[in-house]
Amino acid sequence: MKKSPLEPFKKDLVEIERHLENCLGCEHPLVQEVSRYIVFSGGKRIRPVLTVACARLFGIENDDCYRLSVVPEYLHAASLLHDDVVDEGELRRGKLPAYKVWGNRITILSGDYLYARAIEIASSFGNAEIDAVIAKTVQKMSEGEIIQLVQSKDPELTLEVYYSIIERKTGALIAASAMIGGLFAGAPKALCKSLYVFGDLIGKAFQIVDDLLDYTGDENELGKGIGTDLKEGKVTVPLIYAFKMSDPQVREKIKKILSQENISDDEVNWVRSVILSTGALEASFNEAKGHIDNAIKELNKMPESETVGHLVNLSRYILERRR
Numbered sequence: 001m002k003k004s005p006l007e008p009f010k011k012d013l014v015e016i017e018r019h020l021e022n023c024l025g026c027e028h029p030l031v032q033e034v035s036r037y038i039v040f041s042g043g044k045r046i047r048p049v050l051t052v053a054c055a056r057l058f059g060i061e062n063d064d065c066y067r068l069s070v071v072p073e074y075l076h077a078a079s080l081l082h083d084d085v086v087d088e089g090e091l092r093r094g095k096l097p098a099y100k101v102w103g104n105r106i107t108i109l110s111g112d113y114l115y116a117r118a119i120e121i122a123s124s125f126g127n128a129e130i131d132a133v134i135a136k137t138v139q140k141m142s143e144g145e146i147i148q149l150v151q152s153k154d155p156e157l158t159l160e161v162y163y164s165i166i167e168r169k170t171g172a173l174i175a176a177s178a179m180i181g182g183l184f185a186g187a188p189k190a191l192c193k194s195l196y197v198f199g200d201l202i203g204k205a206f207q208i209v210d211d212l213l214d215y216t217g218d219e220n221e222l223g224k225g226i227g228t229d230l231k232e233g234k235v236t237v238p239l240i241y242a243f244k245m246s247d248p249q250v251r252e253k254i255k256k257i258l259s260q261e262n263i264s265d266d267e268v269n270w271v272r273s274v275i276l277s278t279g280a281l282e283a284s285f286n287e288a289k290g291h292i293d294n295a296i297k298e299l300n301k302m303p304e305s306e307t308v309g310h311l312v313n314l315s316r317y318i319l320e321r322r323r
Contacts, residue, residue, distance in 0.1 A: 005317040008310040009049045015066045016048045016073075023070045023121060026113060034098055034110035038077045042093045046206075046314070047072040047177040054181030054195050056307050068125065068184055071134060072177040074118035079141055079173075081111035086145065087232045090225065122180075129183050137176040144168025152233035153258045155243045155251070162237055166207040167200065174203030194298045201295035206318050208288040211236035212281060213321075215272050227268030233258065237287060239271070241280035250274060285319070292319055 006013065020039055026032040048069035055065045083089070084097035085104050091097065099107040115138060122134045148165045151157055178199035182192040214229045215238055229236050235258070243254055254274070257267045275281060292315050299315070302308050 005310070005313040006044070006049065008306075008313075009053065012049060012052050012066075013045055015063075016045055016052070016069055019066045019070050020048075020073060023067060023074075023117070025117060030102075030106065031110050031113050034081070034102055034106060035077070035114055037098055037101070038081055038092075038110075039073070039114075041095060043073070043076070045073065047076055047174060049314070050174065050177040050199060050311075051181040051184075053307055053311055054178045054187075055185040056181075057302050057305060058182065058185035058187045058191075060185035064125070065181070065184060067121065068130075068180060069177075071118045071122045071180070072173055074114045074121075075134075075138065075141070075173060078111040078114035078118070079145075079169075081107050081114070083145065086149065089228070089232070091228075125184070127183060130180050133176050133179055133183065137172050140168040140172040144170075144172070148234065151235070154235055155239065155254050155258055157235040157240060159237070159240060162235070162240060163204070166204055170207040170210075171200040171203035174206065175199035191301060194301045198295045198298035201291040201298070202315050202318055205288040205291040205295070205315075208237050208284055208291070209318060209321060211238055212284055212288075214238075215275050216281065227263075227265070227272065230258075230268055230271055231263045237284045238275045238280045241283045242271075242275040242278045245278040245280060245283075246274060288319060292316060 024032060024035055024039070026035060048066075051069040051072060052061075052065055055061065055068075080092065081098055084092055085099045085107055089097050097107075098110070102110075119134060119138070123131055144165050144167070147161070148169065151161060151165070175196045176199070179192050179196040182195045187195070211229065214227065214236065217226065225231075230239070239254075243251055246254070254271065257263055257271060260267075295315050296312055299308055299311055
């Protein structure tokens with residue numbers, strides 16, 4: 001059985017889980033319950049692992065570093081709470097999304113709490129550069145969600161606009177996760193910028209693979225239905241390529257499907273067949289691979305260490321994941 005790329009971070013993951021629990025800090029039991037529901041719903045913890053690992057690249061490994069690592073994970077959890085309300089998602093990691101359990105208002109306010117708690121923890125380190133990165137990241141995440149909402153159901157969405165969405169929605173937070181580790185460790189500014197670029201690139205690759213899995217994955221492994229993005233009106237990179245590669249008649253049918261309020265399973269399967277038959281999957285995967293190759297080039301600028309190798313393996317794993 002192939003060793004998990006997260007195996008070298010096994011001890012870190014134990015500490016990360018402990019700090020995620022201890023740092024929630026909410027006095028109201030309902031908000032605590034909703035926050036725990038999303039924070040401990042089975043995420044892979046790639047973001048906090050990156051924070052810890054990137055600090056370790058520069059010789060720093062302590063309890064405060066683990067406390068800092070909860071910041072991107074709380075921000076991620078908050079965004080999931082809000083996204084599910086906006087998208088009216090049916091499943092989140094194989095469970096009912098929080099808004100279906102507690103309603104929209106409590107879910108949104110709990111997401112607000114997690115955003116605020118993350119910012120409070122980040123500010124407690126007295127590092128203005130970390131504060132600035134986190135503030136800018138929250139801004140970008142909000143922008144990405146708005147751009148995606150405005151551009152939904154548009155099959156003629158360009159790759160340029162698609163990247164402007166995922167750079168904000170996914171890339172920015174993973175980039176920040178890596179960079180704040182370097183900033184916390186006092187790494188040279190040039191290398192902190194390289195860590196940001198590294199995180200941004202693997203974040204983009206992560207999102208493209210996520211987009212591919214929406215059409216090719218296993219529902220049981222994904223924890224959500226196949227074609228969920230399409231049903232929510234999200235035009236992602238496989239559909240962008242399929243639309244470009246199709247003849248006018250097929251394009252018109254795709255437009256018609258996307259214009260509907262509700263998209264059936266049969267229509268999802270038809271779009272999926274178009275994606276599978278056009279070469280869109282291969283083109284999308286090559287996009288992701290290019291990002292990972294470039295991300296590894298950024299890692300090679302770091303001081304030589306075992307941790308660099310672990311991060312290279314983690315980067316390559318993004319192309320292989322199935323959920």
